[in-house]
Amino acid sequence: MTGNAILIRIYKDGDEEGIVKLFKQVFGREMSLDEWRWKYMESYPKKVYSSVAVHKDFGIVGHYGGVCLPLIHKSNQARGLVICDVMIHAKFRGIKTLKLLSSIMPREAVKDGIIIGYGFPNINTLLKPALSLGLYEKVEDVLEGNKDVTFNNNSTRYAFRFLPLNYSDARIDHLWGSCKSNLSLSVVRNRQYLEWRYKNHPFHHYELWGLRKRFGRRLLGIAILRKEKDRVLLIDFLSIKDMLKPLFNKVENYVYSTGMKTLSLWFPPFMEKKIIALGFSTNNAHTSIPRTTYEGFITREEMAGKFFYTMGDTDFL
Template identity: 25%
Template sequence: MVVLRPYNDGDEVQIVKLFNEVFKHNRTVDYWHWQFLESPYGKATMALGDADGKIIGQCTLLPSKIQVGDSEILGGQSIDAMVHRDFRRCGYYENLAFMSYDIGTESGIKFRYGFPSQAALQGILEKLGGSLVSDVPLYMDVYRLDRLVSYFLKSKVVSKILSAPVKFLIWLFKGKKIKSKRKYEFKEVKNFGSEFDEFWDRVKSNYPTMTSRESSFLNWRVANHPTIEYKTFAAYYDGRLRGYIVLKDEEKMVRGKYPLKIGSVVDIIGEDEDTYIGLYERAKDHFKSIDVDFVLSWILDGMYYGDTLKKLGFIKTKSRIPFAVKNLTLDSSIDEYIFNEENWYLMPIEADTY
């Protein structure tokens, strides 16, 4: 018999075991503790399927403080929804999801959001009452086109010859590059102090809807991440913090055999356009120093300073990441903010996969 119930202390051992079986990962209990229990906005709400003492399903909402207009409210990000293969197509996923919504609203969460796979998106829209806000476009800035071509041609000389006209076309498509006008002082950040709270208070009114970038959030999400070592640079001008950029690099295999080094702009916040330009110039120096092949970033349509990132060299790819939202309350005043793509400022720091 399957019983749906909230999380109890000690359930994490079975939850992690189910996660690793469903998603073919090797997650540890320590990682789970960091992700689900240590957020500065409280532990995640979890609805579990218990089959005679065995966890067979889960739906969660990870609380995040969201800037919505002039207010701050709690949103809940849906992550790690899963059901054991022997219990699928029995309605457990939908029932667990609705139970997680009930638990979440009791703890103050106003809306649910997430980045579902294409396979899960249809169920969210049709069965759970969610709405698709955006197919977040993935943008790319190409650094080493010749290396990518050489993997397929197995000749460095020929690859450089063939990649040259393509590089010219990319340069032509990108148009004239823009450059920062100020001379910033850049510092690498290992820990986010109170000056980041002061900076967030200065700039948050520029972003109608976004996750709060308080120091507590940045320390939990970036500085204290248990498995990823991010690179963060802060920009200073006239002795004052003007913005920061969080970077990630990783090696991935293309077609299972061609290794590529990929960079990602995980987060970037600046007080004005020139700060964005200066931050990416610093990021580009870093990425070139570690020899990445290309850099990825999210740029939503209408996103604050999104056009600036495009001018810096990012071109749109065919890849998309669905972003879906559901209001869990009867308060319709937040709808204009959470359902409007142009109000959102989304970066990969939002997603647990980065």
């Protein structure tokens, strides 16, 4: 698709050089080629789901990215796209360019059987014009929980153990197998995904911890943690039924032992009562989940109140 010396097309090999250059111009942060490859190629080596706007003189001036991830949807294996790095150079911004960028890649995805496009936009995105044009539709607000940690000196302290895990631990896949039937819509949290998302991240450092009974080997839950200056982020978590409280108690005790004061997490609205019952205060996380409205993707009604996500589902935490 062309117009005003700009060609809108699907990603081609080598475009990443122009994409990372544009990223620096628009967002003011350096994205290395290693980071780009981790995000767009290592997540799904079969294909890069991105569209670009190419000016005949200035090169790549627009980009609409999608990170292709494995999902579970109504007990079926599926694929979805996390929409990210949507950007247009200030000199070339316009409704037509945004609309074309936002349609050509979803069309390709639907053709390949991908069922959903969604994201976690922050204030430095093109969300407002995309919503007003009907390219996106808000699904729900993302919630944040915060807690001033204390030491839980209860039965959990003695009945369970909280241990560092290796990303290659086969019990992670067994845990996912036990949990997935309780989730209507979720990213597949198996070893392959966790290793890509957390172990291989190009600049963030994460800790992987597991919960088991004191005299058992079965993995009952996992927690992914990342330490900031004044708080610990519970980036991701997964547990079998009735093990959320022991898992969170153990996470809190660990955070307390490090001397950190606050534990924070993101979660969907359907979990709010459980999170409050665990002692967290809750509020809006200042982001939301919009879905791509392109025909062929699942509807808002199939996502709202059903999608399990955490901080780790974003591309920036």
